[in-house]
Amino acid sequence: MTKRNWLAGVDVGGTTIKLAILDHDGDFITKWEVPTDISDSGHHIPKHIAATLKDKLHSFDATFSDLRGIGVGAPGFIEVETGFIYQAVNIGWRNYPLKERLEMETGVPVFADNDANLAAAGEMWRGAGGGAKNMLCVTLGTGVGGGLISEGIVLHGAAGMAGEIGHITSVPEGGAPCNCGKTGCLETVSSATGIVRLAMEKIEATKSGQLFELFQTTGLVTAKDVFDAAENNDENAKEVVREAMYHLGLAVANLANSLNPNVIVIGGGVSKAGNKLINALRPHFNRFALPKVAAETTFQIAQLGNDAGVIGAAWLVKENINNE
DSSP: OOOOOEEEEEEEOSSEEEEEEEOTTSOEEEEEEEEOOOHHHHTTHHHHHHHHHHHHHHHTTOOGGGEEEEEEEESSEEETTTTEEEEETTTTEEEEEHHHHHHHHHSSOEEEEEHHHHHHHHHHHHSTTTTOSSEEEEEESSSEEEEEEETTEEOOOTTSOTTOGGGSBOOTTTOOBOTTSOBSBTHHHHSHHHHHHHHHHHHHHHOOSHHHHHHHHHSOOOHHHHHHHHHTTOHHHHHHHHHHHHHHHHHHHHHHHHHOOSEEEEESGGGGGTHHHHHHHHHHHHHHSOHHHHHHOEEEEOSOGGGHHHHHHHHHHHHHHHTO
């Protein structure tokens, strides 16, 4: 039987592990997910990944020998060359040899990177990046994640920390505390959590407007609610959007001045606001970006959703195998 040369992509999250088998062009053969077993500090995860991959391959009358490699994205701090996880808090890994363990379980070459980097690579390869070699990916979710791609290469930096966009200090004095231990980080104002925090401050201060009425009715306000209310001319919501997008525009413009990307891709839950987000962000970006950078940089909403990580993980395999 002819060897298939498939690519396996794995995206390890705190709740679920997303997996996929793709062909060399990045088209799905199949995709699925399994619960993440974080017991024993995530020690059993490589064994579970190997077992579910083996079962899925068997359903296609295939084996591990049909895989060119396995790409794995995980949250946390990773030494890319060795696939060594220094720390992944949501998983429980600390000083964990992920690449070594998974290769031992499968006999297949394994390549690992930070999940945000691989989501960016996925969008570059098969998503909103459209193959752009210079791209900035910003994920606006619970926090603010990012991936930097220059000349088709994911930038890692000296300690693998490049792309920590959410921890750019955006509010130098008097900013809100961040989970990283600093104050005033970008994600305290421009993430979904940050936008809701700003909205709740407005609700408490004014006790009026659409957001106040919504909170009184449902006990909940989301980032999408804030953008919708701003679109409906609610003054409090408009002020929250303006503040969140001011800080995001300032940070992203300074990154663009340094990196000169073709395209900036915005993903994560907040990106569901679509053009409302881009229209609110663009004026601030234009204000702080060099005129030529502003004129030549396009914005796109991420297209791949939850598939970005596994597609980027498959791309990681393809890039490493091709370069061997």
